[in-house]
Amino acid sequence: MSPRSGKTVVTGGCGFIGAHLCAHLMQRGEDVVVVDDLSVGSRGNLEALGLGAVDVQTVDIRDVESLTRLLRKSRPEEVIHLAAVHFIPLCESDPLNAIRTNVEGTQALLQACTAAGSIHSVVLASSGAVYRPDTTAHRETDALGPTDTYGHTKQWAEQLAGLFHSRTGIAVGIARLFNTFGPGETNPHFIPSVILQLMQGNTIRVGTLSTRRDYVYVSDVVAAIAQLGDVCRERGLLTCNVGREEAVEGSRIVELIGRALGRDVKVVVDRQRVRADDRPVLASDCRLAHLELDWHAQTGLAEGLEAALERPLGAGVALA
Template sequence: MVIVTGGLGFIGNELVRQLKSSGEEVVILDNKNRIAPHIQDIQNVSLAEIDITDHAMVTAFFREVKPSAVFHMAAIHYIPECNDNPERTLRVNAEGTQSILRAAAAAGVNKVVFASSGAVYADSAGLLSESTPIAPVDIYGWSKLFGEQLCQLNHSLNGTTTVIARLFNNYGPRETNPHIIPEILRQLQSTSQLQLGNISTVRDYIHTRDCAQALIRLWKSCNSGVSTVNVATGKGFTVHEIINMIGKIAGRTIDVKFDNTRVRRFDKQTQVASIDTLKQLTGWTPQVNIEEGLTDLLRFEKLI
C-alpha cells in the first residue's frame, strides 16, 4: 500500500488515478486545503484528512496503515502565495516534509518519493542537469531545497530509499492554482485580449499525465540510495509561443496587453531540463507533446 500526500491536489489526483488503475492500493493524506475539481472518479479512494504539519496525527496514521511507500506531493507551490506567506510556506514545505519523513521512518516505510522542483536551479540558458548549480531566487525554491536536504538527512539516518523528483512546470486539467496556462485559459473564457506580465520567459512544460507516470516509473526503478531526477520534457517554450499555439488550436486571434502588476520581482528567464537521468533510470520519456496536451486541455475547459 502507498500513501500519496496532497492526493487531492493538481498533480496528486492524477498520480492517485494512475496508481489505482495499475492495481495499487492507495491512501490519500490531504488537509483539503485546495481540492482539484472534477475528481469524482477517485472518490472511492481512502482519505485521511490530516495536515502534514501535525506530526502526532501523521505519525499515528502511518503506524496504523503501515505503507510500503510514500509519494510526498503536498506543498504550497503557487509562487505569489509563497511570497506573501513565507513563514507558512516554510512550515508546510519544510517542516511538513520533515514530519512525513519522520513518520515514514518510524513506520518502517521502504521508499519515499519527494516532489521537489526545478525552482532549486540557477537561471541558465542551457539545459539544467541534476549537477547544475543550485540557486533558488524565491522562498518556494528555498523551501524545496531544504526539503531535499531533509530527505538526504533522513536517508543517512534511516537508510530509506529516496527519490528526489525535481518537477518542472506541470500543466493539464484540474488545476488548483492560477499558474500561467490556467490563467490564460481563464481570461480566454471571456475575452481574446489577455492581461499578462512577462511573456518571454522560457519554461519546460510537462503534462500531469506524463509527470505522474514518471513518478511511478522512478518509484519502481530506484531501489537504493538517494536518486535526484529531473521530471520534465527537455523542451522549452516561451509564454508567447504557448499563447500562439492556444490561438491556433482554438482558431482565435489572441492579443496581449502588458500588465506591469503581473511581473514578478524575481523571475528566471529560462528553465529547461535535461532528462537524461530520467531516461537512464527508467527507459521512459514523456509521451504527451505540447500541442496534444494543450488541445486536450482546451477541450476539457470547453474552449474548443
C-alpha cells in the same frame, strides 16, 4: 520492473498532480491512501477522474503525531510526498506559511515515516526551481541556487530527505519537476490563466511572454514519479529531472491556445503580474531519467494544451 503490490500513501493527493498520480497508481493495481488537508485540493479533483471511492484522510502535513498514527494504521510500503504550497505568488506573499508547509511539513512526514516501521521508499516532489539560473538545460549535477521562496523550500526539503535516507537507510527518490500542466490545475498558473481568459474573449492580461519554460504534461509527470518510486529502492537515493526538455516562450503558449480556441488574441501587459525574481529560462536535461527510469515524456505541447482546454482548473479553484 513490475509495480509494487503494497499500499501507497500520497500526500497532497487531492491536488492537481496528486489526483492524476492516484489515478495512475490505481490503474497499476495499487492500493492508495490520500493525505490532504483540503486547503487547496478537493475531493472533487479525484471525482473528476472517476476516483470518488479513494480513501482520503484529512490531516495537516505538519502534524507528526497524526501522520504517525495514520502510517502505523495503514502500513504503506511507500509514501509519495506532493503536499506543498506550489503557487509562487502565495509563497512570496506568505513565506512563513510556505516554509511551514513545504519544509516543516516535509520533516514531520519523514519523522512519521521513520516511526511507522513499514516504509520501504519515500518519493519527494521537488522542482526545477532549485537550480541556479542558467540559459542552458539543467542536469541533476548542476549547482543549486534558488531565486525565490518556493525554490528555497524545495531545496531545504531535498536536504531533509537526503538526511533521512542516510540515517534510516529508507530509499528516497527526488523528482525535480519542471512546469507541469494539464486538466484540473489547482493553482491559477500561466496556462490555465490564458485558457480561461481566452474562453471569455480575445484579450488576455499577462506579465511577460518572453520567459521560457519547460512545460511537461501531467500524465508524463505521474508516470515518472511512479517509476522513480520503483527504481529508488534499488538505488537507495536517486534524484531525477522530470521535464519535456524544451524551453518554450510564453508567446508560443498563447499562440497555440489562441489557435485551438479560434481567437484573434490581443495581449495587454499587466505590470502587476510580473514576478520580481522571474528567471528568463528554466529547462531540463532528462538524460538521467531516460537511463535510470526508462522514462520519456510522451505528450507533445499542442496535444497537452488541447487536453487542458477541457478542464483548465480543478474543483473550487478561481482565476486570480
